[in-house]
Amino acid sequence: MTDVKIKAKDVQVYYGDNHAIKDVSVEIENNTVTAFIGPSGCGKSTFLRCLNRMNDTIDICRVEGTILIDGDDIYDKRVDPVQLRAKVGMVFQKPNPFPKSIYDNIAYGPRIHGMARNKAELDEIVERALRRGAIWDEVKDRLNAPGTGLSGGQQQRLCIARAVATEPEVLLMDEPCSALDPIATAQVEELIDELRQNYAVVIVTHSMQQAARVSQKTAFFHLGNLVEYDDTSKIFTNPEDSRTESYITGRIG
């Protein structure tokens, strides 16, 4: 039984005159890690950023088609992108903690959304988020230390904790491990697998091994087209499309 969280239909994205995403239709399931793979410039990050309307911040970017989350069209005029982004959290390529304390990094989202009525509740939210980000044990004694003082891997887990602190339902990750070493990557991947219990996770990655390791579903993008979308095991063992096969075997890309 599949539980569809995000349903995209005939999505087109234009950067000015450049048609960056062409006719992408995809259904992303709940409690599943969905990986977007493809060569650089194929539009996978662009498509990811459509899912929480992060592309709104780019003036020349235009999105057509429908993207439904729980049946609601997120590009409907009545949808406030700010509210949407609280529901669809995002982790970026480069760890980008605020130049504030670890505590404030996590507490910022809950604060602006009014999720805590008092300090004790906020403390609780921060602890829960840090535990989910699998970084609580490392930082619990220095919550007032600056978040920028952590190592790269810790910073990225802090950013993941920050993203989950607002209790999102979908977690978007744009190459979350590209700036990390193998050990930190392994920690983050483990974390992603745990996060799957509660969220629909969408991860953009350049590493095919990573996609194979963490995801249950994989979408292969090429030149703005969604070439193939299927179970990860199917994509990596028996792809339908020759382009997918060429890419995962390393002949193109």
Added chain:
Amino acid sequence: MTDASMDSGPKKGSLTTVDARTKKRNAAEKRFKAYGIVAILIGMFFLVVLAASILRSGLPAFTQAEMKLEFVLSQEEFDAAEGQLLKTKAYEGIFISKLQDALTENGMSVAFDAAAIERLLGKPGSMIREYFRANPDKIGTSVTFSLPASSRVDGYFKGRVSRETVVDSRFFEAKDLDLVDALADAGIIVRNFNWNFITGSDSGVDNPSGAGIGVSVIGSLFMMLVVLVLSLPIGVAASIYLEEFAPQNWFTDLIEVNISNLAAVPSIVFGILGLAVFIQFMHLPQSAPLVGGLVLTLMTLPTIIISTRASLKAVPPSIREAALGVGASKMQTVFHHVLPLAAPGILTGTIIGLAQALGETAPLLLIGMVGFIARAYPEGVVSGFIDPNSAMPAQIYTWAARADAGFYEKAWGGIIILLVFLLTMNIIAIILRRRFERRW
């Protein structure tokens, strides 16, 4: 494999001998370094020359030759003087006789008359009379009077006036210098620190000794207050809108180009604009710090907008994405994250803009703040803004244009005070930048 490639490659010289090409490159590098050092040395040389000449010409303005005389006025002398027809003349006579006594006490005898004293001091009588009438209890006690010596006497001590160059006139005669020498030997004429120069107000064109810059400092401060209060919020708000909210289209491009152009518009143009708009059209008072501040605000705004936009741009976009990603609105992103990170740059830009405005003279020329003699401190905050006043650079300009050589020295002294203010502002800018600077 390695052996083979080493053998097959063309044999170059040993690593310990430098080939011609490398030599050439090293020489070019050395030459470039030398150019740099020479450029810096030239710059420093001119800086030192500038500082030395300013200090040499300006420091004398901070001292003033004074005649210090201590004497006792008895009740009889007071009554006798008050009984006369020309009362101040009588006091002058008393002063002269006391001075004579003091000289004799020191074993010197120089003949001088009342006219010579008037050439040296002006008219001391009225001041002494005022003092004893105001403080009758001081009669019969020892009182020290400090009277500023005239510009020529002051100049004699500072090397501006000498026996050879002095031209006899009703202001000064060469023989007066004998008296000055005797008084200096007796310790009656001394050079003291001239507080009046720092705190006082401007004087008449023939009295450089009495001129001070204090009132125009106040004028400048009120102007800067107007500039700060107006240009910081307007400038920062405009920059935030242009940088973070405004769409990128031909209209915002046009605004951008115009702001850059405004920054390069000569200040005198802003002055004539201020004259036309603020004084002729809006009928704001002439020569008022309020108008000066408004004009300087117009001039400072482009500077503040440009530097604020630059520091907003310098905040990494990843911080904005992070904030938007957790569901902050655009405004929350700007005010919670971007602005605090840009604050040191904004403050630095603002202070530099203010410092620029502080030293600006040309626009003040057109709104009547130059050439105006500010003789009194403003009575309150409101009058500080709307009463006619001068400003530091305007006061310096006025002094520099006056004939008496004593004012020339005052102009240099005023420049020192102006530079002290500018240096202080720059140091504050550096400290603020250091303190608020954050890394990410």
